[in-house]
Amino acid sequence: xxxxxxxxxxxxxxxxxxxxxxxxxxxxIARAAAAQRPFASLVHLKLVLAQVVREAGxxxxxxxxxxxxxxxGKAMVSKTLTAESNGEQxxxxxxxxxxxxxxxxxKLNAEYNARFGFPFILAVRGPRGLGxxxxxxxxxxxxxxxxxxxxxxxxxxxxxxxxxxIRLNDKLGHVPEQGNTVWDWAEQLAVHSEPxxxxxxxxxxxxxxxxxxxxxxxxxAWMRECGFDEVTQDAVGNVVGIxxxxxxxxxxxxxxxxxxxxxxxxxxDGRLGILVPMAxxxxxHRAGRRLPFGLEVVGFSEEEGQRYKAVFLxxxxxxxxxxxxxLEQRDADGVSMREAMAHAGLNVxxxxxxxxxxxxxxxFVEVHIEQGPVLNALDMPLGIVTSINGSVxxxxxxxxxxxxxxxxxxxxxxxxxxxxxxxxxxxxxxxxSVPHVVATMGMLEVPSGSINVVPGRCxxxxxxxxxxxxxxxxxxxxxxxxxxxxxxRRGLHFTLEETMRAAAAPSAPLWQQRWERAVEALGLPLYxxxxxxxHDAMKLHEIMPQAMLFVRGLNAGISHNPLESITxxxxxxCVQAFAHLLDQLATQxx
Numbered sequence: 001x002x003x004x005x006x007x008x009x010x011x012x013x014x015x016x017x018x019x020x021x022x023x024x025x026x027x028x029i030a031r032a033a034a035a036q037r038p039f040a041s042l043v044h045l046k047l048v049l050a051q052v053v054r055e056a057g058x059x060x061x062x063x064x065x066x067x068x069x070x071x072x073g074k075a076m077v078s079k080t081l082t083a084e085s086n087g088e089q090x091x092x093x094x095x096x097x098x099x100x101x102x103x104x105x106x107k108l109n110a111e112y113n114a115r116f117g118f119p120f121i122l123a124v125r126g127p128r129g130l131g132x133x134x135x136x137x138x139x140x141x142x143x144x145x146x147x148x149x150x151x152x153x154x155x156x157x158x159x160x161x162x163x164x165x166i167r168l169n170d171k172l173g174h175v176p177e178q179g180n181t182v183w184d185w186a187e188q189l190a191v192h193s194e195p196x197x198x199x200x201x202x203x204x205x206x207x208x209x210x211x212x213x214x215x216x217x218x219x220x221a222w223m224r225e226c227g228f229d230e231v232t233q234d235a236v237g238n239v240v241g242i243x244x245x246x247x248x249x250x251x252x253x254x255x256x257x258x259x260x261x262x263x264x265x266x267x268x269d270g271r272l273g274i275l276v277p278m279a280x281x282x283x284x285h286r287a288g289r290r291l292p293f294g295l296e297v298v299g300f301s302e303e304e305g306q307r308y309k310a311v312f313l314x315x316x317x318x319x320x321x322x323x324x325x326x327l328e329q330r331d332a333d334g335v336s337m338r339e340a341m342a343h344a345g346l347n348v349x350x351x352x353x354x355x356x357x358x359x360x361x362x363x364f365v366e367v368h369i370e371q372g373p374v375l376n377a378l379d380m381p382l383g384i385v386t387s388i389n390g391s392v393x394x395x396x397x398x399x400x401x402x403x404x405x406x407x408x409x410x411x412x413x414x415x416x417x418x419x420x421x422x423x424x425x426x427x428x429x430x431x432x433s434v435p436h437v438v439a440t441m442g443m444l445e446v447p448s449g450s451i452n453v454v455p456g457r458c459x460x461x462x463x464x465x466x467x468x469x470x471x472x473x474x475x476x477x478x479x480x481x482x483x484x485x486x487x488x489r490r491g492l493h494f495t496l497e498e499t500m501r502a503a504a505a506p507s508a509p510l511w512q513q514r515w516e517r518a519v520e521a522l523g524l525p526l527y528x529x530x531x532x533x534x535h536d537a538m539k540l541h542e543i544m545p546q547a548m549l550f551v552r553g554l555n556a557g558i559s560h561n562p563l564e565s566i567t568x569x570x571x572x573x574c575v576q577a578f579a580h581l582l583d584q585l586a587t588q589x590x
Contacts, residue, residue: 001173004330008038021084022049022164022171025067028060041523042174045380050161050379061307065156069160071137072097072105091131092124094492098506101134104226108141114147120374122574123162127554127567137299152506154377155556161379165569166301178283179572182275185222189215189259190267202264203561206307219299224279228297235350236317237341239274243281243585247292252294253585254356254364254544256345257536258314264331265304266403266564268369270536272551274299275520276367276574277310280582283575291394291582292378292589293362301538303544307331307340315536319543320355322346356543363511364540365581366548367574371533372477375552380527381570382519382577388538389465390472390504390533396496398487402456417446417455419486428480429460430475436530437466437475462496469504469531474545515549518580522573533559551575 012034019030032052039045053061069075069085072094081089089095097105112120119139126132132140133318152185165481167495169175182245190203192214197204204210216239223231223241230242239259245252275298302316310316327338341348370376375383395401395462400414424441431439443461464480466472480496487494516526529550551574554565 002171004039004042004172007045010034011303012045019171021082022159023053023064023067024069024082024085024163026064029056029168030251032056039405039523042168042172043521043569044167046161046165047379047381047524049164052534053161054379058219061157062118063156064160065121066152068119068121068160070109070113070119071122071124071141072142075110076518076585088124088163088452092137093131093134094124094137094237096145097134101138104138106142107139108145112145115145116152118153118156120144121156121159121163123159125163125166127162127565128180129166129568134562138145146197146400151556154245158376158379158554160270162567164316169569176430176568176572178279178575179570181282181346182272182279182571183566183568185275185278186271189218189271193220197243197264203261203267203308204263204265206263206304207260207302207337208344208346209307210299212237212260213344216299216301219259221265223281223297225279226282228281233484234317234354235341235348236314236322236354237344237346238314238317238354239299239301241278241281241297243284243295243297244290244293246290248349250293250589251360252296253363253582254296254298254540255366256296256298256300257366258300260302260304260306262306263558264306264562265560266558266562268373268553268564268566269559270300270303270368270530270573272369272566272571273367273536276571276578279371279575280579283579291586293585295582301536303536310337312534312536312539315539317351317354318356319539320352321539321542322351322354324446330488342569350500353392358544361544362585363508363512363545363547365515365536365578366537367533367578368531368548368550369553369559369564370550370557371553373557375527375550376557378527378556380524381552381573382499382522382527383550383552384515384526384528385518385531385550386507386512386528387467388505388535388541388548390440390469391465391466391500391502391534392461392464392476392498393464393500394460394476394498395459396483396494397457397459398483399493399495400456400458400490401454403454405452405454408454413454414456414491415454416458416492417449419490419492420444420458422486423460423479425482426486427479430478430482431464434466434471434475437464437471438532439464439475439479443551465532467504467506472504502534504537505541507547507548511545511547514581514584515547515577517584519549521580522576524573540564549574 011343016030017032023029033048193213194204194211219239229244258270300311305311308329398416400416427439431437440463445459446455464476555563
């Protein structure tokens with residue numbers, strides 16, 4: 001079995017020979033990577049190889065893509081595939097297609113080549129390394145036909161790097177056991193989904209539904225199997241697992257994330273932050289090891305605000321911010337939150353007692369999927385969160401005059417929709433002029449609009465986020481001022497209501513440094529970034545220091561979507577980083 005020591009000690013030519021087959025017919029990648037030795041770890045080797053491809057330029061990248069065979073293509077039929085490609089296509093069942101499946105793949109291959117000029121590349125062994133099904137491969141081919149050429153070229157390269165990663169694992173005998181455990185847990189939790197959605201194969205788990213309660217039961221059962229000393233469900237439905245330390249008087253480390261989902265969402269948003277520390281406790285328990293301090297893992301019952309308007313309900317209860325008025329909110333079926341909690345066997349009288357005493361905790365850390373494209377685009381598996389962006393949201397309406405589209409001259413119109421369109425372009429430009437600021441107008445509506453009527457009303461939403469409250473508020477103020485100026489110039493009126501405001505949550509410097517040391521210990525460079533999404537860590541930030549670790553997602557980092565995914569290798573890195581953070585803390589206690 002190949003070792004990193006062998007690679008580091010070999011001559012350049014020997015190193016290239018040892019890595020033969022990692023990238024299809026492209027020994028130049030290994031040769032360039034060899035110049036950057038020593039490789040500090042397997043993941044460092046993988047990153048160096050990916051960076052060689054990134055820096056090679058467009059023509060070399062296209063040549064690499066074209067060096068790969070089509071799936072179930074001529075090379076497979078003629079039995080001229082490399083041993084690696086043959087094994088991968090065989091594992092995915094592509095060597096045993098029905099005539100209809102084979103014809104469908106051939107048609108898609110032809111359409112894909114005609115559109116992009118290179119073959120379709122997919123890591124057919126998949127994110128778990130066990131192989132994708134033929135139906136999934138065909139569906140992915142059809143979906144990716146609609147991508148922009150530049151995006152699709154990048155997606156091919158990302159899949160090539162995943163192919164190389166699995167081949168390297170095979171060469172070095174590496175099995176990401178803990179990553180497999182986390183990945184498998186996420187798959188098993190995804191079995192639970194709400195009626196209607198489940199029938200369509202979609203994942204939807206909202207607060208205290210039957211699916212939600214089934215997830216909570218699974219988490220509790222797994223926590224007990226992992227070796228947690230105490231496992232309970234609290235008065236708002238949070239699942240709480242405690243692994244005691246050597247001295248119970250020492251403040252605990254608090255961690256976790258949420259297990260509810262958006263409608264038709266993904267398998268990792270939130271849940272990864274519960275499963276990763278569970279895997280760490282499992283390893284500690286198996287080793288018979290106790291840390292000097294206790295570890296408390298909370299699966300927060302609600303963060304997404306899907307069934308009721310309340311958000312951060314689970315983590316908010318721990319900060320003492322559960323609003324009892326929420327109990328009277330009703331869902332789409334008329335069921336109040338109070339009724340849902342009673343049906344789930346939760347006692348609302350106990351909610352106030354859930355407030356945590358910050359003096360009893362060292363801080364809060366959270367592992368989370370990035371929910372964005374940045375890490376994926378950089379081939380970087382882990383990122384250090386510097387701050388969770390503060391956000392402010394508005395609902396607005398511009399009022400003009402509805403009139404006939406054919407008879408109203410352009411210079412006499414009071415068009416509400418074009419005013420909002422002008423505002424949207426200003427918001428885009430204003431936010432884009434400052435680093436780490438985003439502005440989004442996600443809802444645009446012309447009530448009772450008609451193709452032949454100048455819009456007299458236009459409703460819109462505005463969401464502004466930034467790493468600090470001051471930068472966020474400056475951007476929002478400029479957009480509000482521009483709205484007023486646009487309406488004054490066009491002879492329009494407007495209303496604008498602020499509907500939500502959340503403070504930015506910068507990472508505590510000491511805790512951010514601990515994540516950084518953990519990532520460096522894996523042999524990875526540091527990549528620091530803000531989080532544009534909201535997280536439970538935002539709530540805990542209000543009472544104790546917090547810091548987050550991001551892991552890249554597949555499919556360009558898409559989240560809140562069924563395509564949300566991670567690899568077992570990246571899940572393994574999360575567990576290793578978390579374990580390293582625990583070890584750092586352990587060395588600080590006698």
